[in-house]
Amino acid sequence: MNITESATLAKKASISLANSNSDSKNNALIEISKALLERQEEILKANNEDIERAINENLSDPLLKRLKFDKNKIDDVISGIKSLINLPEPVGKTLAATELDKGLELYKISCPIGVTGVIFESRPDALVQISTLCLKSGNAVLLKGGREAFNTNRVLFNIIKTASEAAGIPTGWIHLLETRDDVNEMLKLDKYIDLLIPRGSNEFVQYIMKNSNIPVMGHADGICHCYVDSEADLDMAVKVVLDSKTQYVSVCNATETLLVNKDIAKEFLPLLKIELDKKNVELVGCPEAQKIIFVNSASEEDWKTEYLDYKLSIKIVKTIQEAIEHINTYSSGHTEAIITKNKESAELFMNLIDSANVFWNCSTRFSDGFRYGFGAEVGISTSKLHARGPVGLDGLLIYKYKLYGNGNIVQDYANKTKTFTHKKI
Amino acid sequence: MNITESATLAKKASISLANSNSDSKNNALIEISKALLERQEEILKANNEDIERAINENLSDPLLKRLKFDKNKIDDVISGIKSLINLPEPVGKTLAATELDKGLELYKISCPIGVTGVIFESRPDALVQISTLCLKSGNAVLLKGGREAFNTNRVLFNIIKTASEAAGIPTGWIHLLETRDDVNEMLKLDKYIDLLIPRGSNEFVQYIMKNSNIPVMGHADGICHCYVDSEADLDMAVKVVLDSKTQYVSVCNATETLLVNKDIAKEFLPLLKIELDKKNVELVGCPEAQKIIFVNSASEEDWKTEYLDYKLSIKIVKTIQEAIEHINTYSSGHTEAIITKNKESAELFMNLIDSANVFWNCSTRFSDGFRYGFGAEVGISTSKLHARGPVGLDGLLIYKYKLYGNGNIVQDYANKTKTFTHKKI
Structure with a gap:
């Protein structure tokens, strides 16, 4: 499947995922944590392959440490998923409600952003954290991890996709990109992708911003x-x-x-x-x-x-x-x-x-999502739009306005036969 | 003054404007509405010049209608400013508060975005609405209006700048751009400008997005x-x-x-x-x-x-x-x-x-800020980040995290001599 096909599928899946109820999303998260535990040998084997290759390629000690995904890390991500399950449902919350006129009521309702593209560094735990945050918040996701964690990411992705889709989450809600060409193709897909979250150096974030029309939530330098x-x-x-x-x-x-x-x-x-x-x-x-x-x-x-x-x-x-x-x-x-x-x-x-x-x-x-008590984080934003600082679930949500009427037309207010009441509900 | 100088000044002013208190901002809004009334002859004269030129240039009737800024329009914008004054102070609100540990408290506090660049169409009332929304929300602003309203915009800008700065709002918080070259220069100033709000055709918004690294809040087509x-x-x-x-x-x-x-x-x-x-x-x-x-x-x-x-x-x-x-x-x-x-x-x-x-x-x-009861609107966003639908004051705000400690260090939590409490305050 090429990236455009993946993104098209993700867009389609995002519409029903946005309307999945809390129980079915939490149930899928439970199934994912079970599968991570059941298939841990597979994960450890893949991670060993990545580590061995990294050693051969003389990766630095800090990078090797980040790449390592052992039994402790599996336990950590599973406990992360558990705390995510315990968070209140973020979608469908009434953020504001106004009576515009008698029988004409406006509701501002939280909803997922839609389809996100996340490009992250070499830590494989980031794949689990980001994809489960996306699932809880009802967003479809295209993931691209660090090249060094190729095998680990592939197994983790496979576990999450299989377990979640078997639990009823719409097929195609999650995709894994594996090459830099994939990323470059993704940058063009503003028709399907609503938000990019690049994590990495300032230059990298700047590169993404310069080469895409998709809005970017920047996780950049810290001076x-x-x-x-x-x-x-x-x-x-x-x-x-x-x-x-x-x-x-x-x-x-x-x-x-x-x-x-x-x-x-x-x-x-x-x-x-x-x-x-x-x-x-x-x-x-x-x-x-x-x-x-x-x-x-x-x-x-x-x-x-x-x-x-x-x-x-x-x-x-x-x-x-x-x-x-x-x-x-x-x-x-x-x-x-x-x-x-x-x-x-x-x-x-x-x-x-x-x-x-x-x-x-x-x-x-x-300054960190975990220390701030957000559970996991998708990144830290130094931009001043949408989300700033450590970004948890909230950064993956937006809202829509629902207006409930009974045949109301604007002409009645334009010619002043009716007037707005604008009362808080 | 060139645009870089204007933007530098605006950035500087934005820091103190962000910390101006409610009374001084509301007082400046009162002074602006007084000055609009006192100097209305000047406004009407400038608008007549614009209208005459537009007629000579064979502008269409709907465009002429939008350009017209008469006594009624002046009354409308003044009543708009009055309703803005009556809105609660949007800056400095505590959006969330968490005790991370005993004596280590985190507050999420609303604040202005900083410096905005707004490019709007031929209606001169947009200049008054946008600049007063920026003032109330504590944002500095660079404005570029429609070419047709050149004279009217210049007088309105002059009134707003003079009255607000005389009332104690930091000098340089507002600037008027007059040419397309000015706009192109502004697009490069991501060091000083935090947000662009282009209002106009889809092509125009796309042009802005393609030619700037500054985040864009899109007011685009409506199909x-x-x-x-x-x-x-x-x-x-x-x-x-x-x-x-x-x-x-x-x-x-x-x-x-x-x-x-x-x-x-x-x-x-x-x-x-x-x-x-x-x-x-x-x-x-x-x-x-x-x-x-x-x-x-x-x-x-x-x-x-x-x-x-x-x-x-x-x-x-x-x-x-x-x-x-x-x-x-x-x-x-x-x-x-x-x-x-x-x-x-x-x-x-x-x-x-x-x-x-x-x-x-x-x-x-x-679907309109006035009908939704937001007072004025800066635009309607069809993007899915930050603000969506009609955008009022809220769209000009972001937040910062303030953490109050007493010598706390992360090492104590890393080596588990201390644990986070993460209690809502």
């Missing part, structure tokens, strides 16, 4: 900042900056730039450096920072760089306003934290920073 | 349908179809295609034709329709055409399913109505039709 204010608790600041930078360096919510208020810089930076040195974090800094601690010089490019590594750029600022301005200039709009004892300064920072997640006295690493 | 079911009240059906087609033909929510169930077609079509003939509506139909009434043959192209004129295409369908399938194939996803006495058929139609507005026993002409 995140910590700002240590003049009124910070310095011990807390060390702890939070250390976690923000080093708890897991290769993820989008890790901090890349530290801003430090000049009033506490002399005391704070040496304290922080002791801890960062223990973790072998490479430091670069502005000239003012270089006067306090021994670090290399930061270039303009450093403020714009997502290191995803044990590296941190440091800048001394004179005021909180300067920190806010630096962040609004260089941040990717993902996550920024302020460390201060002053609540007013915290509120100023959180209000004036134009980012999806703004934090007071805690690590930037908290 | 709307009425379906007269086998169980329709035929008198009601005549009345509703007539209103849907002829109440105002040049707008996107006017019906373009009529689908008629074969069981009532012989009785219904002659009744309808009498009324449509009185309004000189040109009819084209499928072969089955041609057997019942004397009409020209409809081509495949007709099902895809938005006439915006006194013309209707007619197709006989065997079942409601065939009607649904025809609509899901040819509709632009705007508005579709079913006329039937059978509630179950109505629900089936409204659930399976993938359009923004789905109506039972009433005219397609009702």
Whole structure:
């Protein structure tokens, strides 16, 4: 089947899937988790093949770690599905209701977006999370995973498709794309696909946006900042900056730039450096920072760089306003934290920073669908339309307006023989 | 000032505008309505110049009508601003709140999108509506109106800018673009502009989408349908179809295609034709329709055409399913109505039709922000992301996540010395 045929089928399936009831979707999710358990040997075998090939191709350790899909990971995705089953039905909710006139009632009803195309990285658990989120929210989906996880993805896809369709979910609601050519073909199918969710580098997301008319929910770079204010608790600041930078360096919510208020810089930076040195974090800094601690010089490019590594750029600022301005200039709009004892300064920072997640006295690493309590996430959006920050089920929903009348015509209101009541129901 | 400078200023202003309080925004709206009244002679003079030039350029009567901005129109926009003032403050609302752990609280807070670029048609009242909606929702805006309304737009813009900035709204929150080159320059400024709202033809919206990386909220074609079911009240059906087609033909929510169930077609079509003939509506139909009434043959192209004129295409369908399938194939996803006495058929139609507005026993002409009770509207969206159908204030808002902690780090949860509580607050 080529991609256009897959997308046509998905569009067709999406219409009935949008109207599947809660029980049948939850039942299909139960069947999927059963099948994952029953067919786990098959999954582990496929994943071993992927791992072996990856080792032969000299993939880096962090990538190998992401690729690994063992018994624990299977248990994790199954427990993820269970929590998804327990979430309330997201489709068919009345979001607003208005009487336009007597006997003319308007309802705003939540519904799935329709057909989504999701392109994700090498973690095979992403395939399970994304497809089950789509199922729960009533969306058909075309999936494209990382090349490295080819065999694992194929088995997982097969399990999910077989189990869900046997449980009565419309045939053709889920498809697996396997090549980059498939992806390029998908980008043209704005007639059938309503939303693209590319997960990956900023360049990759930009490539998708430039080459498709389909709306994109962007999961892009994270150039995140910590700002240590003049009124910070310095011990807390060390702890939070250390976690923000080093708890897991290769993820989008890790901090890349530290801003430090000049009033506490002399005391704070040496304290922080002791801890960062223990973790072998490479430091670069502005000239003012270089006067306090021994670090290399930061270039303009450093403020714009997502290191995803044990590296941190440091800048001394004179005021909180300067920190806010630096962040609004260089941040990717993902996550920024302020460390201060002053609540007013915290509120100023959180209000004036134009980012999806703004934090007071805690690590930037908290911006994540699981930690936010969304269950799984489809991605983190740094765009400002539709969904922002960690995106769970809500990001896969839109609404339609249903208007119930009894022969009502607009002409009656145009010539003022009738008037609108516009009462909330 | 060139467009990049305008957009840079708008971005800067948008940050403080996002944090302007309700009173200062409402006060600015009051000042704008006062200034519109005080300077009405200036507006009328400018509009007369536009009208004279338009007459010299042989603009069509409907276009001249849209261009006209007289005393009544001024009163209308002022009363629109008054109803906007009375709407509750949309910014800073807590949309959700979760305790992630003791002393670690997450708030989802509504906020403006930031900087919007709106390109609208020849009606000068659109300039007032859009800019005041942006002000109320805390968004900076770059406006480009129809060329025909050049003088009127310039005066209106000047009044709104002067009055709002004198009332304390940040300088540079509003800009007027005057040429097509300006628009093309604006399309490149994804660094400063967060959202484009093009209003106009489908081709125009497609052009904008193809030539910009900025997210687009599409206000595009309306290929709307009425379906007269086998169980329709035929008198009601005549009345509703007539209103849907002829109440105002040049707008996107006017019906373009009529689908008629074969069981009532012989009785219904002659009744309808009498009324449509009185309004000189040109009819084209499928072969089955041609057997019942004397009409020209409809081509495949007709099902895809938005006439915006006194013309209707007619197709006989065997079942409601065939009607649904025809609509899901040819509709632009705007508005579709079913006329039937059978509630179950109505629900089936409204659930399976993938359009923004789905109506039972009433005219397609009702899909409109004013009729829906939204006050003004920025446009009607046929896309399925962010906002769908008539878009009022809500479509100009997004949210940010604020997380309040006390030194919390992710490492404590990674090594399970702490666990998330995820309690609703």
